[in-house]
Every structure is written in C-alpha cells, then in structure tokens.
Amino acid sequence: MNAFLALLRWELRRLLRTGTARAALAFLFCAGLAALAATDRELARQAREIAALPDQYEAQVARIAKQFPAGEHAGYVAYYSFLPTWQPAAPLAAFSLGLRDVVPGALWIRLLGLEGQLHESGLGNPAVQALGTFDLAFVVCALAPLVLLVLSHDVLSRDREQGVLPLVVAQAGGLGPLFAARLAVRAAAVAAVCTALFAVGLAWPGILPGPAEFGWLADMLLHLAVWTAAAAAIAALCRSVAASLAAAGTAWVAAAVVLPAALNLAVVAAYPVPEGLELTVRQRQEIHAGWDRPKEETFARFFRTYPEWRDTAPVAGRFAWKWYYAMHQAGDDSVADASARYRANLRARAAATARLAWLAPPVATQLLLSRRAGTDLEAHLAYLDRVRAFHGTMKAHFHPPVFAETVLPVASWRDFPRFVPAAPPAAAGTFAERLPLLIPLGLGLAVAVRALRRPFRPLL
Template identity: 50%
Template structure:
C-alpha cells in the first residue's frame, strides 16, 4: 500500500488516538476531581454531626454516623489505560460497622456503556495500531509478485530479504512514529506529568515491543502470499483471530472455569452471622470477641440491654465469620489473574493490555491492594473508637478532628507481567519468514 492510502491509514490511527486521549483526559479529570472533593464531603458530614451532637454524645453514635473516605489516587498513566477502573470503585466510604458488606459495591455506572468497553489509548495501541501496521505492510512483496516485478527487484537488491526488511521496517517506523506523536500529544494536552519517567518509558516500550511482534508477523505473511488480495485476507484474518477471537475465547474459558461463588456466599453468611448473634447469649460471644482483642480487658462483662460495645463487637464477629471467605474471594480472583497472565503468553494483545494496565495501576491486582488498604483503614477506625466506646466516653464536636483519616500513599508499585513472551513470539514469527519461496514459481 503506497501513497495516499498510507496517509489515510496513519491519519485514521492518529485521529482515533487523539479521540482516546480526549476521553482519557476527561476520565482522568473526573476521577481526580472526585478524589479532590472527598475532604469537603467529609467535612460537610462532620459539620452535620457537629450540629446534631453539639452538646456531645456517646462515642458509639459518632462512630455509627461517621463514614470516612478511602481512595486510590489514579496514576497519571491511568488516563491512557483505564483497565477495570470503570467497574471497580475508586472510592470506598467506610464506617465502623461490619466491613465486608461495605467493600463490594459496584460504582454508579451505566452497565450498557461498561459492556461496550472503553476507548483508551491502550485500545488504540494494542488493537488498532497492529491493524494499521498490517494494512501498510501486508503486501510488501505481493504487490510486486502480482505485477511480476519480483524477480527484477530481487536481482536489484541482492535477494528478497533486504527488500522485505526495508519495507516492513518503513511501515513499522511510520506506525511507531504515529504512536510516539500520540504519546507526546498526551503529555502536552492533558498536562500529564512526566515524573514517573520510568513508568512512562516502560509503558511506551511495551507498546513498541508489541508492534514489533506484529511487524514480524507481517513479514511472515508477506513472504507467504503471492497476491495482494491473499496477503490482505491472511493478515486481517490473523489480526481478527489474535485480537478479537482469541482473547474473547480465553476470557470466556477463564470465567467458566474459575467461578467465584464466594461473593454470594460471603454476603449471605455475613448477614446471618451478624443477626444470629443478636439472639444468642451474649457472654460467650463477647468472650470470643475479646479473645482476639486483648487490649480491652476492662470490658469483660456485657449487660443484657443495648450497649455500643456489644453492637460493634457483633459487627466484628460477623466480619470474622466470613474472613476466610473474603480471603478466598480475593484468592480466586488472583488465580484467575495468574491464569490470564499465563494464557496471555500466547496472545500478545492480552499481554500488552495486562502490562499497560499494571503499569498504570488500573488492573485487578491494584484494586485488590486497594481493598487491603481499606481493611487497614477500617482497622485504624477500630483502634481509635473501640477504647472510647468501651470506656463509654462522650465525644464533643472538637474530638472529631482526631478521628483517623485515610492516608493517601503512593499507588502500589507492582512488577508488570514480563514482556519476554512478546520477544519470543516475535522471534518465532521471524523464523518462518522465507521470502525466497516467492521466487520459486
């Protein structure tokens, strides 16, 4: 493909990229703004409480009505690879009550849009860029083979290999340049910080490595087909198979073979445990609570009427009853992730998607880590409130300033899945390149 059509393909790729950057910038801004609003929302809530309990009230009431926000500060690269961000919540509000029912709420979203999928730069680089590369390079040799100029060309250049290499490299360079331009545009336009320079470099080099695989595949296809129509059909057939069908099949197989029944079980069990304790004799249960809370020996006895100590102890006991399930829920999801990673070795676009999202901290693992940090924060709340509640303290609005707040640490840094499979697959594709076959009539 030469001349005008080359520029049309590249312009379309660039336009798609710019569109994704626009959406990504607005997506990222929304998330940043949401997090930026959290302190004000928290303050507004505390003000309402201060108004309601102006003369002070039991610590238990304060704890009951205080919800404190926890969040994941989005990595700048999250604007370019949204990952699971639209289906896994960014912000979780926690109260001192049982934690488990508070963890798994779906974010407010339109399921129809979520099902259609996101249009982020990772999509453009991982799905559309290979297509552009194939469109530019599939007929590297067949355009001459069909015109009969191939022997002449081979005679001029001293074999077909240099011709093929030069043409594929030119196509690759054009597509890579477009991607690099998009990258620069993303830096300028959305005002991204280049600060995580290492992350940025890894991100961009993963995308480049992925294109290298497709270039190797394009070389293999170009050297195996004689007419432009055949090389186009083969190239796009490979593309559809690798980019659309294979991931879709792998995903279906994984979700069919790793069901996660823990979700339902956890919800149902937590509630039952929580409410059963109301109707049971209190003392043995309370002893059970204290067995893991040695810090409050003074709260040994629990009266038969309502006390906050007992109320929160019950919540914690309910959490404890499903803690194994919660662990195995996360475990199941991690298993699924491990298998996705393994199978992605055979499917470069999946691997790229995993890598890009891991670097941008928008993959499942980052979300699971976020959940762990929410747990830690909930624990902080307990450490703060339990002694006050056990001692039956009355809190004044001024005390609210000392309530624990979620501390926003840097997003977790995780090693992304290795890119060696990409290199191996590229080499494998290069091994089947035999342009000289085309000269044999």
C-alpha cells in the same frame, strides 16, 4: 546504508501516496485521540471526586456537630462517621486505565462490618467491564496491529498481482532489503502515530516523562514489533492479496479478539471467585442474625478476635453500641474465609492470565502496560488492603470509647483517624514477562527470513 535509506525514502513516499494508508493512519490517530479524551474525562471525574473528599468530610463533621452540639456516645458518632479513603491515579493511568473505571477509586468507610463496604461500591459498570476499557493501551494493543496488518500484509503480494514484481526483482536483485524497507516504513508509520498519541497524552495533562513513561512507551513499541514480525511472516508466505488479507484478518481476530475472550472465559471457569455481592449478602445475613442471637454468644465470638475487651461490663439493656459492633464483626468474621478466597482466586486468575498470555501477545502487553500504570488487579487489591488496614485503625480508635460507653465531645472529632493515601504500586515487569512478546517476535522474523531466502521463490 545509503541505498537502504534511499529505499526507505521511496517506500515512505509510496505509502503516503496511497489513500488507504493515509486513511488508516488517520483513523488510528483519531481513535487514539478519542481514547485519550475518554480516559482524561474519566480520570478528571475521579480526580474531582477525590479532591472533594476533604470538604465533604468537613461538611459531614459539621452536620453531625450541629445535630449533637454537646457531643454523643462514641458508638453513635462512629455510626454516623464516614471516613474517606482513596487511591490517586498514577500519571500513566492516562494511557492505561485498566481497572480504574470498573473498581472504586474512593470509598467512605465506617466502623461497621468492612466486607460489605468494600464491595457495595464495586458492583456498577458491568457494561464497561464487558466492552473493555477504551484507552490508549487498547488502541495500541488492538487497533494499531490492525492498521499495521492492513498496511503491510500485501507488500509483496500486491506487486505480484499487479505484475510489478518481476521488474522489481530484476532491478533490485534480491528481495531482502526491499522487503525490510517496506515493512520498516509501515511499522515506523504506525509507531510514529502511536508515539505521537503518547506525546499528546503526556502534554495534555502536563505529565513530565520519566523512566516509567519511557518504559511504557518501550513496551508499546515492543508490542508493535511483534505485530510487525507477524506481518512480515504473512507478507513473505502469502502469494496473493486475498490470501495475505485472509491470513492477516485471521491473525488479528484470533490474537486480539477471540483468544483474549476465550482466555478470560477459561480463567473465570477455572478459578471461580465469589462475587462481591455474594460476600456482602452473606455478611449482612450474619449481622442480621445477630439480632436474634444471645448477646453472650455474639460477644464470645467477638472476644476471640478482640480479647482485650473481654473484661468490659456485660450489656444490661436491649441495645448497646458495643454489641452492635460485635455483631458487625461477626459478619466480617463469617465471610473472612470467603474474602481471603476471593482475593486469592483473583490473584490466581491474574497469574493464570499471565501464563496464558503466551497464547495472545495483546493480553501480555495489556498486563505489562496496566502494571506499569498501576491500574491492574494488584493495584486495586493493594488499595483494598490499605482500606482494610485503615478499618483496623478505626477500630483501634473507636473501640476504647465505645466499650467504655464514653461520650465523645465535638472537639475530639477532629482527631478521628485520617486515611493516608499511597500511589498505586506499579512495576516494570520482568524479562520473563516479556517472553510472550519476544518469542513470537523472533518466530515471525525467522519465518519471514526463511521464506524470503528460499531460492527461486515463484514470483510470477
């Protein structure tokens, strides 16, 4: 054990004497800091936006109250009342932003048709979606493996090419402990940089680490272990630096760039999802068609969903708020199947991505990390479900006065339903979800051990 520790000490000294290694580790650290800063900026913007919601809401109420000091018809008040909903970011979003910067974290909801309101805010930021989120999870999943491979691919081949290997083997006897020490030091250096970034990410916003944070760290280290195993296999199999460099480059480009993109394309093609915009347009078309449709027909459809208002007085004039909201309900009803399919197919895409993640460990890790951080698709759909439920609460609150054609006094506006936010659902994931990482880890190590144990490996 002492001999192995001595080897580790020497290998660390050798590593740190190499300018390329120092530069690569510094690059990784700087990239990680930049990712943390970018994530912090985005989360701070979202937090400011959420923190401003109550004041904005009060200002809105005051503005309407000033316009209608004597109160107003419930339909009119509901029309102008935007009620805020939001989903706060979990602390781990600081490391794994996931979908948090491409889907809305806050929505203002009215009594109108819901589907358009859900999706009209989610149309922006396609550029960010195309590039992927630059967060610590990205640095860990994509850049750290690159640095690890750069440092580790030639732990034997460079010695062979420089003619040092025969003397090394003659002195050491076997290659096993030396090889293990070299890889361990390089993996530990990369892991240390990533862990330091993790610590900076905790200290920066003042997050107190708990089981969830340490779980995130453990998954990050598991991911690095997979790439260490890949580097071990490459280093043990390749004789020349050129070959090991080519193998390492190919492995990284395939697993971290090409396969995730290819999997995304395959999943998108296999599970077509109607765009949010398409749902919005269809819903709007249905609402607008309501203006030309006989009121009785609109109400008949509405009463199928809300039979409790069947006995209210029929609309006499050209316009009535209850008719207007019935038209909006018709809009929602017309895309209900598409909306359900939208959510089901999004979940199917997520499930398919998780299955295909067997082919690309970085994808498996990204899924685990964003799930732990509550920034994955499930978290977003959970938020939309809460908004959907809140919209139901709004209907329960406003429908009685709207259908009773009641004037709502200003004093009652304080009693409007308030959205109760919830922390995004986060989960540690199962052992089975880590198999796409554990299996390549075992395979890589097995290949390396087998290659090193081969008697009379050509060393010269």
